[in-house]
Amino acid sequence: xxxxxxxxxxxxxxxxxxxxxxxxxxxxxxxxxxxxxxxxxxxxxxxxxxxxxxxxxxxxxxxxxxxxxxxxxxxxxxxxxxxxxxxxxxxxxx
Amino acid sequence: xxxxxxxxxxxxxxxxxxxxxxxxxxxxxxxxxxxxxxxxxxxxxxxxxxxxxxxxxxxxxxxxxxxxxxxxxxxxxxxxxxxxxxxxxxxxxxxxxxxxxxxxxxxxxxxxxxxxxxxxxxxxxxxxxxxxxxxxxxxxxxxxxxxxxxxxxxxxxxxxxxxxxxxxxxxxxxxxxxxxxxxxxxxxxxxxxxxxxxxxxxxxxxxxxxxxxxxxxxxxxxxxxxxxxxxxxxxxxxxxxxxxxxxxxxxxxxxxxxxxxxxxxxxxxxxxxxxxxxxxxxxxxxxxxxxxxxxxxxxxxxxxxxxxxxxxxxxxxxxxxxxxxxxxxxxxxxxxxxxxxxxxxxxxxxxxxxxxxxxxxxxxxxxxxxxxxxxxxxxxxxxxxxxxxxxxxxxxxxxxxxxxxxxxxxxxxxxxxxxxxxxxxxxxxxxxxxxxxxxxxxxxxxxxxxxxxxxxxxxxxxxxxxxxxxxxxxxxxxxxxx
Numbered sequence: 001x002x003x004x005x006x007x008x009x010x011x012x013x014x015x016x017x018x019x020x021x022x023x024x025x026x027x028x029x030x031x032x033x034x035x036x037x038x039x040x041x042x043x044x045x046x047x048x049x050x051x052x053x054x055x056x057x058x059x060x061x062x063x064x065x066x067x068x069x070x071x072x073x074x075x076x077x078x079x080x081x082x083x084x085x086x087x088x089x090x091x092x093x094x
Numbered sequence: 095x096x097x098x099x100x101x102x103x104x105x106x107x108x109x110x111x112x113x114x115x116x117x118x119x120x121x122x123x124x125x126x127x128x129x130x131x132x133x134x135x136x137x138x139x140x141x142x143x144x145x146x147x148x149x150x151x152x153x154x155x156x157x158x159x160x161x162x163x164x165x166x167x168x169x170x171x172x173x174x175x176x177x178x179x180x181x182x183x184x185x186x187x188x189x190x191x192x193x194x195x196x197x198x199x200x201x202x203x204x205x206x207x208x209x210x211x212x213x214x215x216x217x218x219x220x221x222x223x224x225x226x227x228x229x230x231x232x233x234x235x236x237x238x239x240x241x242x243x244x245x246x247x248x249x250x251x252x253x254x255x256x257x258x259x260x261x262x263x264x265x266x267x268x269x270x271x272x273x274x275x276x277x278x279x280x281x282x283x284x285x286x287x288x289x290x291x292x293x294x295x296x297x298x299x300x301x302x303x304x305x306x307x308x309x310x311x312x313x314x315x316x317x318x319x320x321x322x323x324x325x326x327x328x329x330x331x332x333x334x335x336x337x338x339x340x341x342x343x344x345x346x347x348x349x350x351x352x353x354x355x356x357x358x359x360x361x362x363x364x365x366x367x368x369x370x371x372x373x374x375x376x377x378x379x380x381x382x383x384x385x386x387x388x389x390x391x392x393x394x395x396x397x398x399x400x401x402x403x404x405x406x407x408x409x410x411x412x413x414x415x416x417x418x419x420x421x422x423x424x425x426x427x428x429x430x431x432x433x434x435x436x437x438x439x440x441x442x443x444x445x446x447x448x449x450x451x452x453x454x455x456x457x458x459x460x461x462x463x464x465x466x467x468x469x470x471x472x473x474x475x476x477x478x479x480x481x482x483x484x485x486x487x488x489x490x491x492x493x494x495x496x497x498x499x500x501x502x503x504x505x506x507x508x509x510x511x512x513x514x515x516x517x518x519x520x521x522x523x524x525x526x527x528x529x530x531x532x533x534x535x536x537x538x539x540x541x542x543x544x545x546x547x548x549x550x551x552x553x554x555x556x557x558x559x560x561x562x563x564x565x566x567x568x569x570x571x572x573x574x575x576x
Contacts, residue, residue: 007449014408014452015415016445017433029507030450036508037397037463043470050468051475053299054524055286055329062325074192080422087417092428 001031095119095165095255097567098312102160105152112148112163112207115258116141119165119209122256126572131231132241132251134170136210137177141165144207151205160315160339162205167251167260170211171218172303173292174198181294182216182226182244185439186420195292196327197261197303197320204319209257213247216441217411218268218296220244221513224504225443232500233276234570235539239497242272245306249276252306255573259307259316263293265300266399267493267517270529273306274492274542277531277567279313279559280306284550285524286331288317289324297406298329300399300521308567310530310559314338317552333550341553346561347381349554352485354389357516362494365535370491373532373543373562377489380561387485389477394470395519396511401454401467402522408451414439446507475523482548487558491516492529492542516544526552530559531567 007027011018018026073084081088095118096104104110120138127133148163157163168174171181173191180186194202201208215225223231223246233241234254241250245262249272252260262269264282273280281304288303295301305316321335353374358367378384416422416435423434440448454463481488494515503510520527525546532543543562547555 002453006453010449010453010456013456014448015412015429015432015436016440016448017437018445026446026449029446030453033400033450033508033511034453037401040394040397040401040466040470043391043394043473045466045469045473048469048472050465051472052468053329054471054475054522055299056331059328060332062328070192075418078189078192078419080416080420089417090426090428090431 002027002034095122095258097309098164098258098307098315099309101164101258102315105163106160112145112152115163115165116145116207116209119257122254126254127256129232129237129572130234130250130254131229132212132247132254132256133167133210134180134213134228134247135178137208140177141207141209148205148207158203158205159319161201161319164206164259165209165257166201166206167209167212167248167257168198169214169245169248169260169262171214171263171294172198172261173294174208174211177211179211179294181218182214182228183439183441183444184227184421185414185435188421189419193292196289196324198292200320206319212251212260215244215246216444217294217407218244218263218265219407219443219447221267221271221510222500222503223247224500225441227441230500233497234572235276236497237572238499240275240500242275242493242497244268246272248306249273249278249280252276252278252308253570255569259305259312261303262306263301263303264521265296265403266521267514269304269306270517270527270542270544271493271514273529275497275540277540278306278308279310279528279530279563280304281313281317281528281552281555282520282526283317283321283552284526286329287321287526287550287552289327289330291324291326295410297403298410299406300403310556310563311339311342313528314342314556331550336553338553338556341556342560344557345381346377346557348383349487349558350383350385350485351377351558352385352387352481352488354387354392354488354490356389356392357490361512361515362491363496363535366491366494366496366541369533369535369541370543374489377558377562385485387481387488389481389519391470391473391477392519395474395522396515398467398470398474398522399518400450400511401463402471404447404451405454405464406451408448408455411444411448443507471522474519478523478525486554488546490544492544493517496535496537496539496541520546525549526555528555528559530563532562
């Protein structure tokens, strides 16, 4: 069981919000998954280099040259709100 | 619909036209998909135009390749210009991509006829397709059971013979497990073999695109069309793409096949074990040298995966904020808009994983969870490296169970996660693997054999898969009855 204050803290970091019932359920479900994950503590990882990526080593870099991109109006057409030039969002400052 | 390889042969011989194959596909969909729910949308207009163009090329003797005129379905995770793409999520409802994913472009350039978009667990998070915001997909072998997931729509469409082939994605088993549960072939290629550009991201260090079809040859033909370097995906490999079709008929005599003892333990259904061991026996009869091996860190793979994958997902899914695409909830303040949009747009499993990933990356927990998981990931990969010094491929079950009942695991996330116990280590290590149908359990549900290979050694997997595959895969009762 994860403390409910912790659930609320993580939800804020993740830009999510939950009802009190959802918080209750999440605290239990995340708690049981985390309990299962505890098994990793029994693995001897002394001297092991972490692996974040299992692809080929030495990813190539390309020249930083401008290339054509999608036309602005095609991209803006997908936005919930826009003014023809940019994406529009609700007010940030009162 | 015949298996993909046979469809390609029939097209080449002029025995059938692309338009006729498309008619077969659309008829089958209209007859069965009300019960199976494999498709989220059928792109009939685009498909007819593509089939007509393919028909002209075939008639003039100038096909683009073996896939020219073959009906194919796409998991709804691939961006397709002008066609709504949702990844099974409400938050992307109404999203119409302004561009094609590289694999979609390559399929089109090969002449494939794209029939529609297929159901999936939301953002590919799930093993049963029950996490789709648009309702579950049913298994053509038994409509009360799941086709697996997350590429469950792709698997069900192939098994029900609605399409000759489909594309899926595999982050922890999402191609192989559904292929196993519906009795088709599904391959997760080596990480970097296929471009991920235009594929809606779940966990970027694990995600890989792959083909599904009834036959091994069909899967090989599709992989040949989509594999190869892409300037738009830095992680795509520059290695040349070998001739997969040529590998198919090479004998398997002398190939060394390792059977890992950790993959035959607790939780494995006896019917699955019996059929998988029989399939390994079949390889031995054809001259493979079979030995028992050990992959000692594999039992840690699920725990490792649920840190690594959720951490990456929490970062990838930060982009769904109601600003640039998809749905937006109404709110007077920006922060409130973000929270409401995400709370209303994401389903329960996606939120659970974002929460777990955010927690694992948060201040004070990073070393204990994320860093530790990355170290265990290194150990899991080292196990495979050591094994591949002794053997050419690994053979084991794809899934510990056959298709389970819809609703059976939906309220127990951990039980659902454990269904991926034999597939997840492959993604963590970046290896190629294929699931091949190898028999049925006592409930007459399909069983899959998983073959795992060295990095970029898909040709050996195709050889072995071809040697293991049944001469003919029977039709599910639903399809046989019509």
